[in-house]
Amino acid sequence: MNPHRPDTAQAANGRWPGSQVNWDAIVVGGRVAGASTALLLARAGLRVLVVDRARRGSDTVSTHALMRGGVLQLRRWGLLDRVAASGAPAVRRATFHYGTDSMAVSLKPYAGVDALYAPRRTVLDAILVDAGEEAGARFRFGPAVTDLARDDTGRVVGAILRDHGGATWTERARLVVGADGRGSVVAGRVDAPTIAAGAHAAAYAYGYWPAADLDGYHWYYGDALSGGAIPTNDGLACVFVGGPPAVLAKAARDRRPAAAHRGLLARLDGGLADLTAAPPQGAVRFFRGMPARLRRPYGPGWALVGDAGCWVDPLSTHGITDALRDAELLAAAVVAGSASEGRDAGIELAGYQAQRDRMALPMQPIVDRLASHEWDFAEARRLLRGLSSVMADEVEAIRDFDPAPSRIA
Structure with a gap:
């Protein structure tokens, strides 16, 4: 044939x-x-x-987090109920951490959207x-x-x-x-x-940890580093840390990925390091952007x-x-x-x-x-x-x- x-x-x-x-x-x-x-x-x-x-x-590779526009479209297409039924938790608050300061923002219902979601891909x-x-x-x-x-x-x-x-x-x-x-x-x-x-491209490391009680999206900004904790399916959170590629490469040199990831999180925020103290569910992965x-x-x-x-x-x-x-x-x-x-x-x-x-x-x-x-x-x-x-x-x-x-x- x-x-x-x-x-x-x-x-x-x-x-x-x-x-x-x-x-x-x-x-x-x-x-x-x-x-x-x-x-x-x-x-x-x-x-x-x-x-x-x-x-x-x-x-x-994914950041998982849907913003309001994406949730609105899934609702319009008749698919949002499937996302909610998957066990992806409804997110109604985002907390922004700037060093030792933090600011929580509650999601107000608007345009037919009263919650965000971050399903696994x-x-x-x-x-x-x-x-x-x-x-x-x-x-x-x-x-x-x-x-x-x-x-x-x-x-x-x-x-x-x-x-x-x-x-x-x-x-x-x-x-x-x-x-x-x-x-x-x-x-x-x-x-x-x-x-x-x-002109700029960052690098990231991410993995998944148990965090069933995580109260919404958490975004972190520190000294040449950023990070986040995103609640997703199965009671897990995607926890990532990002920064200039040279910074992440240096942190990963001669260290296992999970240890390098935790060390970077400790520099960014002690609470994030505590969240990832237990072994991750699966591998920690590094990703270079463009x-x-x-x-x-x-x-x-x-x-x-x-x-x-x-x-x-x-x-x-x-x-x-x-x-x-x-x-x-x-x-x-x-x-x-x-x-x-x-x-x-x-x-x-x-x-x-x-x-x-x-x-x-x-x-x-x-x-x-x-x-x-x-x-x-x-x-x-x-x-x-x-x-x-x-x-x-x-x-x-x-x-x-x-x-x-x-x-x-």
Whole structure:
């Protein structure tokens, strides 16, 4: 059998990863950004294939914390009840620690949101994938996208896939969406232009500890270090510490990851060190970030969503909310372009970029400065007030989104 032209019956019953379907959209990446985009496109009646090289249900690096805009969108999509039912605790207070000073802020009900959540990615991603499949999107975990297919004009017309056995085939689509993270293959293959970039990148270490009684989000700011304790599923808290890469590298030199992590937390706040005195549930991991980058998110036959198009330092704790926001903006643009007879779909995708940039650009310099870890407490407070204002404006914009992309007949 030719792997480039899989048998139709096998494709229909799922025994072969390829197909002869001409998809409306192929989404590369099946996590928050990709699964959300697929869900919304499928709900509008489009034929959607999602390809992700990772295992179904696998974990990934994440700050977990949903901001109000992200919770609002999950509620609008009818998925917030699933998140709450997963055991992710409702968060109604955030405490900001500046050295020995702290300030607690209670979440006021607004825009239909009275609590925040920070689900594990094994939970949130699965909820979005399940909802996407229920809507009719098809997910394939395991195959990797190695390149993009193009027509004679250079327009992207599909994706070239390879499975673990080395077989390759081409899936064709009107649009290929890169939702494959900050190292996006799709963005690299189309040479997506960078339209804004930051200058600073922090490094982080994180792990999970029992903390069933943790009262909401806790954010810490200290001498060239930052940190947080985020309540998540199974009575655990994700506890992280961040700072300049050289600082974390020095702390980890000749020490086990858990000991290096605890030593950094002790420098930041004694309470955090106490919280992590017991052995972690699983490994402590180190993660090096990269400077903020905002890419042009569309071109002939392709589009970008999530970290592939808009990356900000994890200290923003806004990555998941960004991904949900941009998935809805992109899906609405794609559906509008598909429904407009005789109109260039690129016009709608330009509108997607314009809306995304209005919300993303004001956040970038604030988060870039936070990522530098060169601030004092007074500046950190000012930066966080600015970030809060940007997020409030974003919530207002999300409230004005259409309820859902209209279904195409």
